[in-house]
Every structure is written in C-alpha cells, then in structure tokens.
Amino acid sequence: MPQRGRPRGFDREEALRRAMEVFWTQGYDNASLADLTRAMGINAPSLYATFGSKEALFHEAVELYVRTEGSGIWEQVETAPTARAAIAHVLRATAEAFTRGDTPRGCMIVLAAPQMQGANAQVCDALKAHRQANGCLLERRLKRAVEEGELPASTDCRALASYFVTVQHGMSIQARDGASRETLQAIADCAMASWSALTS
Amino acid sequence: MPQRGRPRGFDREEALRRAMEVFWTQGYDNASLADLTRAMGINAPSLYATFGSKEALFHEAVELYVRTEGSGIWEQVETAPTARAAIAHVLRATAEAFTRGDTPRGCMIVLAAPQMQGANAQVCDALKAHRQANGCLLERRLKRAVEEGELPASTDCRALASYFVTVQHGMSIQARDGASRETLQAIADCAMASWSALTS
DNA sequence: AAAATTATGTAGTGATCGATACATAAACAA
DNA sequence: TTGTTTATGTATCGATCACTACATAATTTT
Numbered sequence: 001m002p003q004r005g006r007p008r009g010f011d012r013e014e015a016l017r018r019a020m021e022v023f024w025t026q027g028y029d030n031a032s033l034a035d036l037t038r039a040m041g042i043n044a045p046s047l048y049a050t051f052g053s054k055e056a057l058f059h060e061a062v063e064l065y066v067r068t069e070g071s072g073i074w075e076q077v078e079t080a081p082t083a084r085a086a087i088a089h090v091l092r093a094t095a096e097a098f099t100r101g102d103t104p105r106g107c108m109i110v111l112a113a114p115q116m117q118g119a120n121a122q123v124c125d126a127l128k129a130h131r132q133a134n135g136c137l138l139e140r141r142l143k144r145a146v147e148e149g150e151l152p153a154s155t156d157c158r159a160l161a162s163y164f165v166t167v168q169h170g171m172s173i174q175a176r177d178g179a180s181r182e183t184l185q186a187i188a189d190c191a192m193a194s195w196s197a198l199t200s
Numbered sequence: 201m202p203q204r205g206r207p208r209g210f211d212r213e214e215a216l217r218r219a220m221e222v223f224w225t226q227g228y229d230n231a232s233l234a235d236l237t238r239a240m241g242i243n244a245p246s247l248y249a250t251f252g253s254k255e256a257l258f259h260e261a262v263e264l265y266v267r268t269e270g271s272g273i274w275e276q277v278e279t280a281p282t283a284r285a286a287i288a289h290v291l292r293a294t295a296e297a298f299t300r301g302d303t304p305r306g307c308m309i310v311l312a313a314p315q316m317q318g319a320n321a322q323v324c325d326a327l328k329a330h331r332q333a334n335g336c337l338l339e340r341r342l343k344r345a346v347e348e349g350e351l352p353a354s355t356d357c358r359a360l361a362s363y364f365v366t367v368q369h370g371m372s373i374q375a376r377d378g379a380s381r382e383t384l385q386a387i388a389d390c391a392m393a394s395w396s397a398l399t400s
Numbered sequence: 401a402a403a404a405t406t407a408t409g410t411a412g413t414g415a416t417c418g419a420t421a422c423a424t425a426a427a428c429a430a
Numbered sequence: 431t432t433g434t435t436t437a438t439g440t441a442t443c444g445a446t447c448a449c450t451a452c453a454t455a456a457t458t459t460t
Contacts, residue, residue, distance in 0.1 A: 005406025006456040027315040030229055033448060043409060044449070050407095054448065114311050115227040116376045128377050162374065162383055163367075163390035170370030174362065176316045177328050183362055190363035194394030205436025206426040233418060243439060244419070250437090254418065 012050060015040040019051075020061035024108040028058055028123050055120055058112075062126060065108045073097055077137055083145035084195055087138065087164050091188035094168050098175035098184060106172035135165040151199050160198055167191040212250060215240040219251075220261035224308040228258055228323050255320055258312075262326060265308045273297055277337050283345035284395055287338065287364050291388035294368050298375035298384060306372035335365040351399050360398055367391040 018039040022031045033054060037044055051057040073093045080086035098105055109130045116124045139161035145151045171184055179187075218239040222231045233254060237244055251257040273293045280286035298305055309330045316324045339361035345351045371384055379387075 003406085004404080004458050006408075006458095008407065009456095025315070026317050030315055030318045032446080034446085045410095045451095046408065048449070110373060111314050114314055114373065114376060115225070115230055117226055118230045131373070131377060156386065159383070159386035159390060162379065163387045166370035166374050166387050167363075167367055167391075168370070169373040170366035170368070173310060173314065173331070173369040174366050176314060177331060179362065183359070186356065186359035187363045187366050190359060190394060190398055191367075191391075193397040194390060197393040197397060198390055203436085204428055204434080206428095206438075208437065209426095232416080234416085245421095245440095246438065248419065 008046075008050070010040075010042055010046070015042060015050070016057075016060055016064055019057055020064050020108070021104060023058055023061050023112055024065065025104040027111065028113045028120070029118050055123060058123060059126060062108070062112075062130065066130060069097065069103065069108070074134060074137060077141050080141075082150050083141050084150070084192075084199075086141050088188075088192055090138075090164070090168065091171075091191060092185065094171050095181055095184035095188050098171060099179075099181040105175040105178075107169070110169050110172040111176065131165075131169070134168070135161050138164055155199055163194075163198075164191065208246075208250070210240075210242055210246070215242060215250070216257075216260055216264055219257055220264050220308070221304065223258055223261050223312055224265065225304040227311065228313045228320070229318050255323060258323060259326060262309070262312075262330065266330060269297065269303065269308070274334060274337060277341050280341075282350050283341050284350070284392075284399075286341050288388075288392055290338075290364070290368065291371075291391055292385065294371050295381055295384035295388050298371060299379075299381035305375040305378075307369070310369050310372040311376065331365075331369070334368075335361050338364055355399055363394075363398075364391065 018041070019036050022035050022039045025031075026035065033044055033047070036054070036057070037047055040047065042050075047057065051060060073090055076089050077086045080089060094107075097103075098107070109127050113124050113127055116128070118124060139157050142151065142155065142157035142160055146153055146155055146157065151157075167187070171179075171187060174184060174187065218241070219236050222235050222239045225231075226235065233244055233247070236254070236257070237247055240247065242250075247257065251260060273290055276289050277286045280289060294307075297303075298307070309327050313324050313327055316328070318324060339357050342351065342355065342357035342360055346353055346355055346357065351357075367387070371379075371387060374384060374387065
C-alpha cells in the first residue's frame with residue numbers, strides 16, 4: 001500500500017544526519033531541541049512525529065554514527081590479515097577520522113555523555129555499551145590471533161584490548177583539544193611501539 | 201580588623217568540597233543549583249553571596265581538585281629521579297586514584313565538560329588549559345631527561361608527552377565505564393611497555 | 401466531489417534552569 | 431541602646447527546557 005495523507009516535507013535521513021552532528025558536537029544534554037530543530041530545518045512537532053522523542057532521535061543518531069563514521073575505523077578489525085595490522089589500522093584511521101575538517105573532532109560515542117550520571121541513564125548506558133563493544137571486538141581479534149599462532153599463548157588479550165581502546169578513547173580528548181592529525185598519528189605510533197614488548 | 205556582621209553559618213571549605221564532588225560526578229552543565237545547594241547544605245543566596253556564581257564556584261572547585269586530588273598524580277613529575285619513573289608514577293597513581301571508592305571515578309578535568317561547546321566557553325577553556333598543562337609538564341620533564349642524558353637526543357619529547365597524556369585521559373573513560381583497579385594498572389603497564397622502544 | 405489520513409506551523413504547556421529581591425536574623429561598632 | 435554590616439530563608443524572577451494541543455495544509459481513498 002502506498003503512503004497516505006500529506007507527504008513529509010523533508011528528507012528523514014538528511015535531518016537525522018544533521019541531528020547527529022549536533023549531538024556529536026554538543027553532546028546529548030547540551031543539544032537543545034531548539035538547536036536540533038534549527039539544524040534539521042524542521043519544527044518540533046515534525047521532529048516528534050518522525051523520531052518520537054529527543055532520546056529516540058539520539059539513539060537513531062548513534063546508530064547512524066556507528067554505521068557511517070565508525071565503520072571506517074572498526075570494520076576492518078575482523079578482516080585484517082593480522083591482529084597487529086587490525087589495531088594499527090584502528091589507530092591510524094582514528095587519527096585521520098578525528099581531524100577530517102568537515103566533521104566534529106573526536107568520537108561521538110566517547111564525548112556525547114561521559115558523565116555517566118546525567119538526566120537520562122539509558123543514553124549513558126547505550127554509549128557505554130558501544131564503547132565496551134569495541135573493546136570486546138579487539139579482544140576477540142587478539143584471541144583469534146593467539147589461536148592462529150600470530151601471538152604467543154601467554155598474551156594477555158584482555159589487557160591489550162583495554163590498552164588500545166584506552167588510547168583510542170584518549171585520542172578523542174586530544175582531538176577536541178585541537179591536536180593535529182600529525183600529533184594523533186604520532187600518538188598512534190607510540191601506542192603501537194609497545195607491540196613487540198607486549199607480545200613476546 | 202575582625203569580621204563584621206552575622207557570621208557564616210557553614211564551613212566554606214567543606215561546602216566547596218561538596219560542590220567539587222557534584223561537579224566531578226555530574227559535570228558542569230548537569231550539576232544544577234538544586235543539586236549543588238542540596239549537597240552543600242545551604243540555600244542559593246548563601247551560595248551566591250559566598251562564591252559569586254555557579255561558574256565561579258566551578259572554577260574554585262577545579263582549583264581545589266587540582267590542589268587535592270590531582271597533586272598525588274602530578275606533583276612528583278619534577279622530583280622523580282628519572283623521566284621514566286615520573287611517568288610510571290603518573291600512570292600508577294592514576295590507576296589508584298580513579299578507583300579509590302570514596303571519590304567519583306575518573307578525572308574531573310577530563311570528564312566535567314568534554315564537549316568544548318557547551319553553555320559556557322570559559323569553563324571549557326579552563327579545563328582544556330589544565331589538560332594541556334599536564335602535557336607540557338610531561339614534555340618539560342622529558343626534555344630535562346634528554347639534557348641529563350637519561351634519554352637520547354633523538355627522543356621526540358612532544359610526541360611521548362602527548363602519548364602518555366592520551367593514555368591518562370583514556371583511563372578516565374575506562375574508570376567511568378567501571379574498569380577495575382587491576383585493569384587500569386594493566387593498561388598503565390602496557391603503556392609503559394613501549395618505553396624502551398620509544399627511547400632508543 | 402467528500403471523507404479519511406498524515407504533516408506542518410503556531411502557540412503554548414508545566415517544569416526546571418541560573419540567579420535575586422526582600423525581609424529577617426545575628427553579629428559588631430557607636 | 432541604636433546603627434551598621436553581613437548572612438540566611440522564603441519566595442520568586444525571566445528564560446529556557448522538552449514536549450504537545452490544535453487548527454490547517456496536503457495528500458490518498460471512496
């Protein structure tokens with residue numbers, strides 16, 4: 001059955017993308033409905049009719065972020081030939097993505113609600129779950145590398161995963177503070193310099 | 201001349217300490233005056249008469265934080281016998297301080313206003329300045345280590361300082377996400393594992 | 401055509417935000 | 431005592447928060 005009633009006067013995906021950028025830049029709480037509707041080019045009733053609530057809009061924005069902005073960083077972890085190459089790519093892609101110029105600096109998942117005790121607990125929990133998923137992704141990749149013989153059985157995969165995820169999170173703060181792409185790349189190189197010491 | 205007029209009915213330092221914990225836990229924007237006055241045990245007019253404004257109270261809270269909570273992490277950087285010992289202490293003390301149990305997890309300077317684009321730009325700038333001061337402190341210590349012969353002249357002191365500060369910032373996110381002291385200590389050990397590779 | 405359905409713009413809702421006016425209380429100075 | 435000064439509690443300020451009631455516009459169905 002085709003759509004009935006008056007057709008929507010704006011592009012849903014484009015409006016969501018605009019909302020994502022507002023949340024990315026200002027965080028969940030600091031992004032007011034006035035900010036959102038202005039950036040999206042619509043009025044509040046259209047926002048609520050289309051997305052349900054500010055929180056529901058945020059969750060959709062997070063999914064869009066993970067699908068679009070985050071994929072270039074994390075999607076190659078499974079397919080990279082080695083765990084070392086996978087993690088090196090994560091850090092290199094992070095340095096590049098966080099200083100792209102046409103997008104806000106740093107990671108929305110890290111920066112949008114770090115207090116963990118704001119007005120909305122579900123928002124904090126969703127972001128925390130995404131952060132921890134990245135850690136688990138790295139840990140699984142490292143464990144696979146042990147199974148495949150790339151790394152010795154004595155490797156502390158959980159510690160390594162926590163370490164590299166910590167560096168990647170810290171890079172969000174550095175990026176927001178204005179660190180250049182070269183600086184972020186140097187940080188990534190320093191982090192990778194511990195590879196041989198950590199895997200022997 | 202002694203004080204005139206009605207004496208203050210509460211302890212200024214204690215009230216400031218309570219306010220610091222609220223800002224530390226909830227961040228600047230999410231800490232409402234109702235939250236602050238409730239924690240401080242005073243009413244709004246007393247807060248304004250004593251501290252001036254929410255922003256001024258926050259700045260005082262930051263100074264108190266740096267003076268009390270941050271000192272155990274950073275104060276030994278200059279006095280440590282080697283740059284390596286200094287940075288190892290920073291990371292070790294961070295793992296301990298961020299999981300103390302009786303204080304909020306993670307660093308107030310990192311977590312209190314990371315969006316860098318909230319309601320108040322001066323709040324963000326003040327926190328950013330404190331973050332960068334720590335990076336400069338490490339960089340100066342590393343440069344001194346080069347001069348003293350601990351590190352080779354080829355050492356990229358700025359890159360190393362950025363790297364270790366990045367790890368320290370990332371540990372705030374991990375701590376807020378619930379990482380144990382052992383996990384944070386393991387992260388610190390992984391970060392230090394790159395020392396020999398980075399200084400040769 | 402008329403009815404049904406969905407979207408939009410205007411104009412507001414009560415709640416909460418940071419901040420204050422004002423009268424009163426509690427101290428010292430005269 | 432009387433006056434001065436500072437602090438406190440009550441009760442609020444205008445602004446902004448997320449959100450929505452309602453009438454109207456724009457489309458499909460009958």
